[in-house]
Every structure is written in C-alpha cells, then in structure tokens.
Amino acid sequence: MRTPLIAGNWKMNGSAELLEAFGRLFADAQLPTPLEIVLHPPFPYLEAASRSLASTPIKLGAQTLNPLHSGAHTGEVSGRMLKEFGVSYVLIGHSERRQLYRERDEDVYDRLLAALSVGLQPILCVGETLEERDAGRTMEVVLRQVSRAMAPLEPQQRTQLAIAYEPVWAIGTGRTATPEQAQAVMAGIRDYQAGYNSELAQQLRLLYGGSMNASNAAELLAQPDIDGGLVGGASLKAEDFYAICQSAG
Template sequence: MRTALIAGNWKMNGSLALVEDFARTFAEARLPAVEVALMVPAPYLDAARRAFDDTPLAVGAQTLHPEAKGAFTGEVSGDMLIESGARYVLVGHSERRNLFHEDDAAVLARVRAALTVGLTPILCVGESLEEREAERTEAVVLGQVMAVFDALEPDERVRVIIAYEPVWAIGTGRTATPEQAQAVHAAIRARLGEYDATLAEDLRLLYGGSMKAANATELLTQPDIDGGLVGGASLQVDDFLAICQSAG
C-alpha cells in the first residue's frame, strides 16, 4: 500500500512568519495516514526544520548542485541540504528545465547527487501545451522518466518519487482533468513495470499542476495518483491543510 505524499513547493515565496504559521497550524492538525513536506526556499530550511520538529511536516529543498563542493557561487550541495534538515529535494521542475536550461543530463546528475547523500529526489516530468496538442504527451513524459531511470541501478530507482506536472497547468489555474492526469500516471506506472513489477507497484507518483482544495479529492482518488506536488495553494496554510486532509 502506497502512503500518500503531499508536497508543497513554495518556489521563491514565503517568509519566516509563514514558516511559523504552518508550524502552529500543523502541530494541532488531525491528518489521515499521509506524509507531508514543504519545499521551502534554501534560506528557510534550518528555521523550518526547527519549527516543524513537533509537527507532521517534513522539510524539502527546491534544487541542488550535482557537485559535493567547489567554486559554484550561489549553489547549494546535497550535504548542505542534509545538514539544514532537508529530507526531500525537487529535481527537474519545469521552471528549472525552462528558465535555467537544465536538460535531461543535468537532471540525472542532480538525482544521483541527491541519492548519494540520502535525500529523496522528487523527479518532475511533464509536457508543454504544444506537446500535448501534438499528441506527444506520453513520448515526452516517458522520455524524461527513462532518461533518469535507464541510468540508475535497481536499488536507486526505488528511492525516487516521480511528480507528473503538465507544464501548461502550472501557475495558470488550468488543471488536467482527473482522467487526463490518471492516464499519464498509468502510463508512467506501466513503463516502470518494464523495469520491475514491484517497482511499478511501490513507487509513488504525485500530480502537480494547480492542485487545490477544490479539486484535490477528485485527483487523489485516482488509482495511480499517490499524492500531490502543490504550488500556489501551499502558500495558504488552510488550503494546504485541506488538501492534506483530502488524501485520507
């Protein structure tokens, strides 16, 4: 049985006050059997670790550099994230791919760096609107999955989480229908089955792309959707809590 994971991605938003607000709310919250994580900006990682100590909230980071150390001004290594309290790290988010030109090779290098230090990478995959309209969704998404999973060993693959995030639904208010999202998740799981049936059964697949309290239940009840990667709604504590409660 796969335990649902609801991961919030604050992107370059938030504040120390918001960290404390989440800590207070989730310390008293009643949640179903669900794991919850917040991907906060790097300067807030240590504060979040301390604030979330007595809550169900885990801490995650939004990216990492593939090298362990060196002359990479402004970058953050996996060891630094671990020391700051992170358990998860996003890799291959569409904004990193598009704005910072991280290709499949760069994504793979970051997945490997995360696994090396014991972080759980959340591998983000997804298609643009043009690719969907050209009926290339599966080719694009499965290509991004295979670019990483083909290069990993079996014991590494089981430590990865995949988040499907249709690029056309990120920050636009548009959301894939539950049927559209489920179809892509099912295709990913079927492809994972070509590596190993147990991997396909056990690996968690999250949906990202304008998930909010109003549509979370319908998305999270799909058979191959095991949680959510939540953007804008993760900055509103009541909305994020409602999404977490929908995962029961």
C-alpha cells in the first residue's frame, strides 16, 4: 500500500506568523493514517519552520538545491546545508524553475543526483504547457521529463523519490485538470515505470500538482493512481491545507 503524501509549496510566500499558525493547528491534528505531510517554505524560514513544526507530524522540505555540495556560488544552497536544518524532502524541476530559471532536463537530473547523494527525498516535478496539451503532446512531454531524470538512476535510487505531475497550465491559474485527465497521465507514468520494474512502479508515489484545493482534493485523491498532492496556493492557508490532508484518508 502506498502511503499518501501531501506536500505544500509556499514558493516565495509565507511568514513566520503563518508558520506559527501551522504549528498550532497541526500540533493537535486528527489526521488519516497512514499519511505523510511535507511543507516547503522559502529558504529563510527553514530554521523557524523546524521549531514551529517540531510538535507536528509535518516534515520539512526545500524548494530546490544546487547540484554542487559547496563552492563559489553566491545565493545558492546545497543539499548538505539543507540536511543540517532537518530538511527531509526537496522539490526538483518545478515548472517555475524550468521556465523562469531555464533549468533543462540535464540540470534537473544533476539536482536529483545531488539530493539522493545526501539522503534527501526528491519530489520530481513534470508537466506540460497548454500549447503542448492542445497539440496532443502531453504524454510525450511528461514521459521525456520522467525518462531523462530517472532512466540513468540505479533501481535503488528510483525507490527514493516521488513524482509530481503538475500541468503548467493549471498552476496558479485556478484551472485544474479533471480527475480523469490527471488519472490518465498518472497511469501513463506508472505504466512507463513498469517497463523498468513492475514492483517499483506499484510502489512509486504519484502526486497531482495544479491548483489542488480543499474543494477538489477528495475527488482527485480518489483516483487509483493519484497518491497525494503538491499544493501551491492552498498551502498558504493553514485551515485549507489541513482540509486537504483530511481528504487523503
């Protein structure tokens, strides 16, 4: 049985006050079992988050990392540094990193290796633009991104990550892929992974990311190949994020 995973991505948002609100709400939370919850605040809040969330079941995640462990890279953060602050998970290849900061598939792979090398659990983000979907290229694009990141990995390494399908056209737009559309892509990813190892394919956790909220989470999470969510805007309200976590039961 795959343990559901709900991850919140604050992007360049949030505050120390919001972290405290999460800490208060989730300290006494009545949540489904089993369930993993991860929060990805901006880098400056990692230390405050480790304190505010210490009494909650929420694990700490980072939004990206540099593929190198150290060096003259002003403004960058390494996986080893993240581990020192109690970070367990890290997002790799989010669409905004690919589009705004020109991360190529090769860059995504390098970051994936860097995360695995220090014991961080990567959440690999993949997804198509609206133009690619309208052109009927959804699975071509998604499986290319999956393949270039995962094909070179050793079987043991593949067991240590999750994949988040985030249709770019549904991120921050209020538009959401229908449960049927999301399920079709998730099933395609799982079928592709079965070509490497059928047992691994059944263990692989697949998350939906693209305007998941408290209203649509239950229907999305009810799909057989959707094992959780990568939540953006709705993770900036503690009560909404809590409601999404409740939907994972």
